[in-house]
Amino acid sequence: MEFSLDFPKVRTIVESYPEKVDSLIDSYTDKKEQLISLLQDVQAEFNYLPQDVLVKVSQKLDIPLSQVFSVATFFRAFSLKPKGRHLVAICTGTACHVRGGQKLVDKIERDYGIKPGETTEDMRFTLETVNCLGCCALGPVVVVDGKYESQVTPDKLDHALSQCQ
Amino acid sequence: MVEQVRKLLEKRLGNTAELENLRQSILSERDPNRTCISICAGTGCRASGAEAVIDAFLDEIERRELQVNVALKETGCPGFCERGPLVVILPKKIFYQRVKPEDVPEIISETVLQGNIVERLLYVDPATGEKIIYEPDVPFYRKQTQNILNANREIEPTEINDYIATGGYSALSKTLSQTAPEEIIDEVKRSGLRGRGGGGFPTGRKWQSCHNAKSDIKYVICNADEGDPGAFQDRAILEGNPHSVLEGMIIGAYAIGAHKGYIYVRNEYPLAVRHARIAIEQAMDYGLLGENILGSGFSFTVTIVRGGGAFVCGESSALMASLEGKIGEPRAKYVHMSEKGLWDSPSLLNNVKTWANVPLIINKGAKWYSQIGTAGSKGTMIFSLVGKINNTGLVEVPMGITLREMIYDIGGGIPNGKKFKAVQTGGPSGGCIPEQYLDTPVDFDELTKLGSMMGSGGMIVMDEDTCMVDIARYFIEFLKGESCGKCVPCREGLNRMSEVLNRITRGKGEREDLDTLEDIAGILGDGALCALGKTAANPVLSTLHYFRDEYIAHIDEKRCPAGVCRELTRYSIDPERCEGCLRCLRACPTGAISGEKRKPHTINQSMCIKCGACYDVCEFNAVIKGGKGATNGKGMD
Numbered sequence: 183m184e185f186s187l188d189f190p191k192v193r194t195i196v197e198s199y200p201e202k203v204d205s206l207i208d209s210y211t212d213k214k215e216q217l218i219s220l221l222q223d224v225q226a227e228f229n230y231l232p233q234d235v236l237v238k239v240s241q242k243l244d245i246p247l248s249q250v251f252s253v254a255t256f257f258r259a260f261s262l263k264p265k266g267r268h269l270v271a272i273c274t275g276t277a278c279h280v281r282g283g284q285k286l287v288d289k290i291e292r293d294y295g296i297k298p299g300e301t302t303e304d305m306r307f308t309l310e311t312v313n314c315l316g317c318c319a320l321g322p323v324v325v326v327d328g329k330y331e332s333q334v335t336p337d338k339l340d341h342a343l344s345q346c347q
Numbered sequence: 348m349v350e351q352v353r354k355l356l357e358k359r360l361g362n363t364a365e366l367e368n369l370r371q372s373i374l375s376e377r378d379p380n381r382t383c384i385s386i387c388a389g390t391g392c393r394a395s396g397a398e399a400v401i402d403a404f405l406d407e408i409e410r411r412e413l414q415v416n417v418a419l420k421e422t423g424c425p426g427f428c429e430r431g432p433l434v435v436i437l438p439k440k441i442f443y444q445r446v447k448p449e450d451v452p453e454i455i456s457e458t459v460l461q462g463n464i465v466e467r468l469l470y471v472d473p474a475t476g477e478k479i480i481y482e483p484d485v486p487f488y489r490k491q492t493q494n495i496l497n498a499n500r501e502i503e504p505t506e507i508n509d510y511i512a513t514g515g516y517s518a519l520s521k522t523l524s525q526t527a528p529e530e531i532i533d534e535v536k537r538s539g540l541r542g543r544g545g546g547g548f549p550t551g552r553k554w555q556s557c558h559n560a561k562s563d564i565k566y567v568i569c570n571a572d573e574g575d576p577g578a579f580q581d582r583a584i585l586e587g588n589p590h591s592v593l594e595g596m597i598i599g600a601y602a603i604g605a606h607k608g609y610i611y612v613r614n615e616y617p618l619a620v621r622h623a624r625i626a627i628e629q630a631m632d633y634g635l636l637g638e639n640i641l642g643s644g645f646s647f648t649v650t651i652v653r654g655g656g657a658f659v660c661g662e663s664s665a666l667m668a669s670l671e672g673k674i675g676e677p678r679a680k681y682v683h684m685s686e687k688g689l690w691d692s693p694s695l696l697n698n699v700k701t702w703a704n705v706p707l708i709i710n711k712g713a714k715w716y717s718q719i720g721t722a723g724s725k726g727t728m729i730f731s732l733v734g735k736i737n738n739t740g741l742v743e744v745p746m747g748i749t750l751r752e753m754i755y756d757i758g759g760g761i762p763n764g765k766k767f768k769a770v771q772t773g774g775p776s777g778g779c780i781p782e783q784y785l786d787t788p789v790d791f792d793e794l795t796k797l798g799s800m801m802g803s804g805g806m807i808v809m810d811e812d813t814c815m816v817d818i819a820r821y822f823i824e825f826l827k828g829e830s831c832g833k834c835v836p837c838r839e840g841l842n843r844m845s846e847v848l849n850r851i852t853r854g855k856g857e858r859e860d861l862d863t864l865e866d867i868a869g870i871l872g873d874g875a876l877c878a879l880g881k882t883a884a885n886p887v888l889s890t891l892h893y894f895r896d897e898y899i900a901h902i903d904e905k906r907c908p909a910g911v912c913r914e915l916t917r918y919s920i921d922p923e924r925c926e927g928c929l930r931c932l933r934a935c936p937t938g939a940i941s942g943e944k945r946k947p948h949t950i951n952q953s954m955c956i957k958c959g960a961c962y963d964v965c966e967f968n969a970v971i972k973g974g975k976g977a978t979n980g981k982g983m984d
Contacts, residue, residue, distance in 0.1 A: 214672065215670070215671050215672040216652070216672060217672035218652070218653075218654075218655050218669060218672060219652065219653065221655075222614065222653060222655070245672075249673070252673075252674050253655075253672070253673070253674055256655070256657065256674035256675065256831075257654075257655025257656055257657050257674075257675070258655065258656035258657060259614055259654075259655045259656035260655065274576075275576030275577050276576045276577035276733075276734070276771065276774075276805070276807045276821070276822075277576070277577045277733035277734050277739075277807055279576075279821055280734050280735060280807065280809055280813050280818075281734070281735075282959075282963070285958060285959060285960075288958060289936070289958070292936060292956075292958075293936075312615060312656075313574060313576045313615075313656075313658065313825070313829075314573075314574075314575070314576035314577060314578070314579070314615075315390070315615060316390060316391075316573070316578075316579025316582045316583075316615075316616065316731075317390055317391050317394045317428070317579070318428075318577055318579060318731060318733035318734075318739060319391055319428030319429045319431070319733065319739035319740055320391060320394050320395060320428065321733070323394065330390070330393065330394035331394075332394045332395055335963070336934070336936075336960055337934075
C-alpha cells in the first residue's frame, strides 16, 4: 500500500477537525494496547485512516509510528485511502463463491472499471470483498451501505447500485 | 443519580439463593400458555427481511390492542436460514416460513385469534409433498439434536431474564457455591469435550495446564474470530445466546483462577458485537460479572475486542498479539499459550461453541454429556451446511452421524436435480471429501483420516457444476491473501502454489505442475510456523488425491469438466432447445448473442467474455457449457 509523509498543502484532517481527533485519541490514553479499537473508531469517523491522524496517534499515545502503520496496513478492515460515498461489499466466502459471487465482482469490474478495494473516480462507491458474512444460506450476498441483499443476480446488483448515487 | 444507583443495587444478586428467587419470580410472572409470536431476528433472517415482518407484527398487535394477550419475541437463529424469515407461533409451535409483511394481518386474525392454519405459509416436505404444521416435525429439525441451538429459539438475546428463565446461570451458581476449581476441571475432562474451534484439543487438559501454571495474573479468552468462510455457527450463538458463552467463560475463569476475560469477535458481525455488549452490561447489573460474583468472593470482568478482519487472528497466538495491539502474527508454540499467552500470562482460549458447551456439562453432568457422540468425540457439533444444498442452515447433530445423513436426510439433497460431487469440511485448512466416503461417521478423527478436518464446522456441499481445481485455487488465493507473511514456507509457498493453480485453470498447466504442488504442500506441512500454514495445502492435497482426473483434464485436454474455468469454457446455444425468448440476449453484457424472437439465438464467440449470464437465465437448458474446442458444445457431460 502506498503512502507518503509529504502531506499535500491542503487543510489536513487534524487541522480541520482538531477537537474530534483529540477526543478520539484521548479516550484511549490509558489503553494504548487497544490501538486496533482506536483505529476502528478513527475509520468509523472519517471512513478511512487519514495519515496525519495516524501521526497524531503515534505522538499522543507514544507508540512508534512504525507500529501504528504496521497495524494500519496489516488488517483488512483499514483503508489508508478515502472511501466512496457508498460501500458495496461482495461476499466471496466459499458458499457465495460456489454460488457465483465472483461473477458479481467481475461484473462491477467490467461495468465500472474498479477492482476490490478501489473506488470509482467520482467517489460514488467503493467495492470491497469480504471473506464471509455468515449468511451462507442466502448467497451470493452483497451488502450495500450496511443493507444485506440476498441471492443477488447481476440484475439485482444493478438495481441495488442504481440506489447509490 | 442516587435513584439509578439504588435501582442498580437492587438488581444485584447477592448470593445464589437470590438468583434462584429471581428465576422463580420470572417464571411465576410468565404464563406458558400465553400466545407468543417468535420471530428469528438473526443476521440470516434479517437479510431476508425479518425486520419488516417484526414491524408489521408490532403494528398489527397494537392496532388490534393485543399487547396483553400476545407476546412477541425477536430470537436468535434456530438454524433454518434457507426458509427465512421464520415465524413460530407458541405454545403450539406452528411453523411459518418465508413470511412477508403482507402475511402478518392474516397470521394474526387466523392463527393467533382463531387457531386456524394459514396453509400457504407452511413448509412443504419436498420428499413427500406433505405440508408440515409444527416446527419439530420439519425433517430438517427432526434428525437434529439441538442441545445448544435449542435455546436460541426460546430466548430474546437482549433479555437476560429470558436466559435465567430457561435455567441460565444455574451452572455458575452451582460452580461457585458447591464446587472446587479442580472438580470443575475434572468434570470437563470426564465429559470428553474437545475444542470446537478447529484443532479438537481436549478442553479439560487445556484448563488443567492453565490451572497449574503459576501466576497472579491469568486471562480467559473467547475466540469469536470466526474467519472460516462458510461457517457462521459462532455468530449464531453469540448473537442468539450470548449469556451462555459468558456463563461458560466465568466458570472457566473460576476454574483456572483468572479475573479478566476478553471476547475477540469479528467486526463483520455487528449484531453479535451488539448482543454480547448488552449481555455483559446486564450480567454486570445482576452481579453475575464484576466484583464478588453471587457473594462468592470471586471477581471477573469481560471486555469485547473487535477484530480487524484478518483470518490469521483466529490462531491463538496471533489473536493474543492482536489483543495486545500488535499485528496478528503467530509465534512458535514451544511454550503453550496456557502457560505463557496474553502479555506473557497464562491464558485460556476457547472457541465460542466450546464455551457454550460448558454450562450444559456442569448442569447435566459429564456422564450425560459423554453418552452423546463417538468414542473419541463427545457431544454434539454444530455444522453450517451450505453451498449447493436444498436446506441451507445450521445443523446441530451428535458426533458420529454420517455425511450422507447430514446432506440428504437433513440437508434435503442437491438442488435442481444436480449430482453431488464433494463436500468440503474444515474451512481453508480442510479438504474435499468425495461421494464414496459419504457413509463416514463425522467426528474429529474420521475426518482427519480422510485428509480433511472438523475445523469449526463449515460444511460446503458442491455439485457437478463445481470445478475442484477452481476450488483448490480459490482456497489458496484466499490463504495467500490472509497469510501474515511471517514465515517463508507459508508466504512464498502459497504464492507459488497460486501461480501454478492459476496456470492450470487457464489451460497452461503441465503434468509436472502436479508434482510441484505436492512438493510445496509437503514443505508447508513441515516448515510453516502455525497451524494455518501447516494445513494450508490441505485443499490442494485432498482435491489432487480424490479429483486428480479433473486436474488432468485441465492439463492434457485443456478443458474444465464443470465449465467453471473461463479460459477453458465455451458457451453455445442448442438450436433445438432454444425457444427464442430473448432472455439471454438481454442478459448478455457484451451483446454477443444475436437472434430474433422465437428463432434460435447464436453466440458470437469472439465477443463472448464467458460470464455465464446466458447460462444462468436460460429456462430451457438451451445454453450449453462446453470445453474449449468442442464444436457443438456437447464435448463434455
